[in-house]
Amino acid sequence: MIAKQKHIAILGSTGSIGTQALEVIRSHPESFSVEVLTANGNADLLIKQAIEFKPNCVVIADEKKYKRVKDALDKYDIKVFAGNKSIEQVVQMETVDTVLTAIVGYAGLASTISAIKAKKQIALANKETLVVAGELVAALAKENGVNIYPVDSEHSAIFQCMAGEWNNPIEKIYLTASGGPFRGKDKKFLTSVKKEQALKHPNWEMGAKITIDSATLMNKGLEVIEAKWLFHLKAEQIEVIVHPQSIIHSIVQFKDGSMKAQMGLPDMRLPIQYALSFPNRLPSTFPRFDFLNFPNLTFEKPDTETFRCLSLGFEAMKKGGNAACVLNAANEVAVSAFLSEKISFLKIAEVIEKTLEKASFVKKPSYEDYVNSDSEARIIANEIMDNIMPITRIDANDAKNNIMPIT
Numbered sequence: 360m361i362a363k364q365k366h367i368a369i370l371g372s373t374g375s376i377g378t379q380a381l382e383v384i385r386s387h388p389e390s391f392s393v394e395v396l397t398a399n400g401n402a403d404l405l406i407k408q409a410i411e412f413k414p415n416c417v418v419i420a421d422e423k424k425y426k427r428v429k430d431a432l433d434k435y436d437i438k439v440f441a442g443n444k445s446i447e448q449v450v451q452m453e454t455v456d457t458v459l460t461a462i463v464g465y466a467g468l469a470s471t472i473s474a475i476k477a478k479k480q481i482a483l484a485n486k487e488t489l490v491v492a493g494e495l496v497a498a499l500a501k502e503n504g505v506n507i508y509p510v511d512s513e514h515s516a517i518f519q520c521m522a523g524e525w526n527n528p529i530e531k532i533y534l535t536a537s538g539g540p541f542r543g544k545d546k547k548f549l550t551s552v553k554k555e556q557a558l559k560h561p562n563w564e565m566g567a568k569i570t571i572d573s574a575t576l577m578n579k580g581l582e583v584i585e586a587k588w589l590f591h592l593k594a595e596q597i598e599v600i601v602h603p604q605s606i607i608h609s610i611v612q613f614k615d616g617s618m619k620a621q622m623g624l625p626d627m628r629l630p631i632q633y634a635l636s637f638p639n640r641l642p643s644t645f646p647r648f649d650f651l652n653f654p655n656l657t658f659e660k661p662d663t664e665t666f667r668c669l670s671l672g673f674e675a676m677k678k679g680g681n682a683a684c685v686l687n688a689a690n691e692v693a694v695s696a697f698l699s700e701k702i703s704f705l706k707i708a709e710v711i712e713k714t715l716e717k718a719s720f721v722k723k724p725s726y727e728d729y730v731n732s733d734s735e736a737r738i739i740a741n742e743i744m745d746n747i748m749p750i751t752r753i754d755a756n757d758a759k760n761n762i763m764p765i766t
């Protein structure tokens with residue numbers, strides 16, 4: 360039987376996941392069509408994508424860019440909207456089957472919830488949605504009969520290992536971590552690392568925020584929480600193992616001790632395609648793995664002493680309530696400050712830890728509680744950063760010209 364063509368809304372189509380999703384869709388026009396594309400501010404790319412994929416509508420979150428997008432798409436039969444509220448509305452259109460959530464950060468939460476309420480199937484890249492409000496989102500998905508298909512490669516691996524095993528309980532999962540660009544480095548080395556170094560991931564090309572999260576190991580901390588909600592696990596059932604080659608994407612261990620792993624070259628197009636095509640596998644031309652190129656697949660214990668963010672993720676998960684929402688907000692503030700060179704690399708974990716200590720704890724949060732917690736945590740994290748000495752960058756030219764660096 361030929362599967363029906365799925366109409367996809369891509370939230371965050373101009374990002375790393377969004378553009379790779381469009382590559383997948385371009386290769387399978389019989390299986391997928393694009394119904395909605397959204398961007399934050401990258402009007403030029405959004406216009407280009409819209410002209411190629413002819414969606415029903417596009418949304419540009421930054422309202423100042425609306426006119427530019429509207430004028431450029433005027434002669435096409437494509438509706439143009441602006442603002443984040445519009446993203447929440449367009450995901451509910453009757454013509455949308457599946458929503459791929461590829462907006463980065465907390466900004467992706469409201470539109471994902473809106474799509475679930477409209478009973479749209481979700482292909483979830485925006486892990487922050489489950490980190491911030493996992494309990495609420497999981498309950499809403501159940502209530503509305505919505506499946507959440509993971510796009511994150513580790514969670515896709517677990518999901519792929521679970522195929523045909525739905526009645527067999529998981530004993531444990533192993534989430535693999537590459538270790539990021541600073542694997543094996545000590546605190547002394549990390550004191551002076553620059554954003555250019557942190558943005559050089561050894562195995563994956565991704566957006567800036569997740570790349571920094573990978574360098575601090577917060578990405579794995581967020582993924583631990585994401586796994587808890589996706590697969591209904593307890594903290595003691597989730598283990599992280601460093602696997603620098605990123606070939607084994609994650610492992611499920613069943614109650615008879617048998618372990619299933621999903622393997623392949625690191626390529627996000629595969630988990631994106633699987634999330635969109637499930638339960639079918641579609642053909643692909645993605646490069647194939649060759650064992651002889653990887654004679655040694657290695658594994659290490661993560662260094663949670665140096666990379667505190669992973670432990671903070673576990674702690675927030677165990678604490679429950681709004682703790683992971685606070686963790687996420689503080690992390691977003693700290694990563695953004697690191698990317699703007701306002702704080703140093705090691706301060707990221709410090710800001711998060713101190714914010715977790717100071718923020719109010721809510722045991723059973725409602726949606727409004729999550730929104731308030733996110734705002735409160737951002738204020739606290741910013742106050743903590745104001746008390747941190749700014750980093751000074753003296754470049755060779757400043758020194759030569761005897762100019763005081765701006766601090």
Ligand code: NDP
Nearest residue numbers: 371373374375376398399400401462463466484485565566
């Ligand atoms: P990018 O930064 O590359 O892209 C983010 C996308 O979201 C862009 O389209 C951006 O628009 C849009 N966006 C950003 N802020 C807002 C906002 N406030 N309102 C509306 N739209 C916004 O991120 P990635 O693609 O790397 O990551 C997206 C999500 O997928 C993240 O949650 C990440 O953790 C997850 N993920 C990513 C992986 C990867 O390989 N990249 C792997 C696994 C998970 P614009 O371009 O206009 O700024």
